[in-house]
Amino acid sequence: MDHFKYRNDELWCEDVPAASIAASAGTPVYIYSAATLRHHYRAIARAFEPAGATVCFSIKSLSNVHILRLLAGEGSGFDVVSGGELARAQAIGADPAKIVFAGVGKTDEELTQALRSGIGLFNVESEQEFENISALAGRLGVKTSAALRVNPDVYDPRTHTYTATGKKETKFGVDIERAVRFFQTFGRDPNIRLAAIHIHIGSPIYSPGPYVAAITKTLELVDRLAGMGFKVDTLDIGGGFAADYEEGKSPLAFSYAEKILPLLAGRALKIVLEPGRQIACNAGLLLAKVLYVKQGGDRRFVIVDAAMTDLVRPAMYGSEHFIYPARLPAGQPPPPRHIKFCPPGAQKVDVVGGVCESSDFLGKDRMLPPVASGDLMAVFSAGAYGFTMSSQYNSRPRAAEVLVDGDKWRIIRRRETFQDLLAPELDV
Numbered sequence: 001m002d003h004f005k006y007r008n009d010e011l012w013c014e015d016v017p018a019a020s021i022a023a024s025a026g027t028p029v030y031i032y033s034a035a036t037l038r039h040h041y042r043a044i045a046r047a048f049e050p051a052g053a054t055v056c057f058s059i060k061s062l063s064n065v066h067i068l069r070l071l072a073g074e075g076s077g078f079d080v081v082s083g084g085e086l087a088r089a090q091a092i093g094a095d096p097a098k099i100v101f102a103g104v105g106k107t108d109e110e111l112t113q114a115l116r117s118g119i120g121l122f123n124v125e126s127e128q129e130f131e132n133i134s135a136l137a138g139r140l141g142v143k144t145s146a147a148l149r150v151n152p153d154v155y156d157p158r159t160h161t162y163t164a165t166g167k168k169e170t171k172f173g174v175d176i177e178r179a180v181r182f183f184q185t186f187g188r189d190p191n192i193r194l195a196a197i198h199i200h201i202g203s204p205i206y207s208p209g210p211y212v213a214a215i216t217k218t219l220e221l222v223d224r225l226a227g228m229g230f231k232v233d234t235l236d237i238g239g240g241f242a243a244d245y246e247e248g249k250s251p252l253a254f255s256y257a258e259k260i261l262p263l264l265a266g267r268a269l270k271i272v273l274e275p276g277r278q279i280a281c282n283a284g285l286l287l288a289k290v291l292y293v294k295q296g297g298d299r300r301f302v303i304v305d306a307a308m309t310d311l312v313r314p315a316m317y318g319s320e321h322f323i324y325p326a327r328l329p330a331g332q333p334p335p336p337r338h339i340k341f342c343p344p345g346a347q348k349v350d351v352v353g354g355v356c357e358s359s360d361f362l363g364k365d366r367m368l369p370p371v372a373s374g375d376l377m378a379v380f381s382a383g384a385y386g387f388t389m390s391s392q393y394n395s396r397p398r399a400a401e402v403l404v405d406g407d408k409w410r411i412i413r414r415r416e417t418f419q420d421l422l423a424p425e426l427d428v
């Protein structure tokens, strides 16, 4: 699942003890494992290789440029949803032909930036957006390609409503019933080659079934369009493959591929994938230090120096991350990564941060070995939608990010300073 393991009672990332990183980089700190990133990227690329798929890593899940460079080195393209994400891809010299750009609210500035850089595909989410891109492309004198993002009205009931994007009543894409009209209106545009369909049904999708349902519907659309003279040569099936927040709970890449690939067999379709979470989630953890332990009524709180500002998923979606001390009590075996795991001598605690909100917790009702001030706590499976969703609320500078590769590690984003917090206000 990843390269974070306990050895001699200590948590290690690959061949580096987590405590030695904390001692020199401080806490809270995000620690990423290069070997885990490579492993998950390669697993997806290999599973979908029979379809010749292009993997476009979803930058929103983990956007540090050093990680993007590592993945580009593996052959990855990128899925972006803003000018800022595109700037990150540009900063590492990513191949523009392997960049896809989704999002319901792309601004003229972002569209111009993308048109000028020659990205591979705009994933267009409305009629007005298509007209706007065409007009901008005409003005710039460039040609581009687009996929129509269709909303196949499919979802996984286990996906949080905030991250389910394939239902009709979400803001994403165009209802599949409107797709034919869309092609009739825009299919022969002089500036945009419209020969692709994009779907992204949500995140995480815990089984292949919803993909099968959505792709089946989409292929019916592709056939219908072909019958009308509109050739679709590219299908972007989005992201959403689940990741193991608990050991062994999610299908591996090949399990999705095993069900999806037969649907595509014999079709001359270029396939694009936009995975984020399955590559990044288990490749990162958030390491925090215990500040205080206190009782509040019948609840026991472990207060750490990381907070919802560093990892907002528990507060935002009720997500559960496995949390455990970085040093095991003497004689205890490494824990299985199960939220409900209860080691001998455990105490029931809430792991919380120091932000002034009751929603500021990293884990509730966790059975943990007793911990004390100064102990290090690891919040596992925090590589995706961890740092990228962090904020400076309560004027807390953001954490540092560290990348481990074998027995080497380096800071890939320095800890923010008070100067970083204040500069945009004092600079004006």
Ligand SMILES: Cc1ncc(COP(=O)(O)O)c(C=O)c1O
Pocket (backbone or CB within 6 Å): 058, 060, 061, 079, 102, 200, 202, 203, 204, 238, 239, 240, 241, 274, 275, 276, 277, 278, 384
């Ligand atoms: C359009 C699009 N593609 C890809 C992704 C990546 O999803 P995941 O990280 O679950 O693979 C998202 C996530 O929100 C998305 O909105």
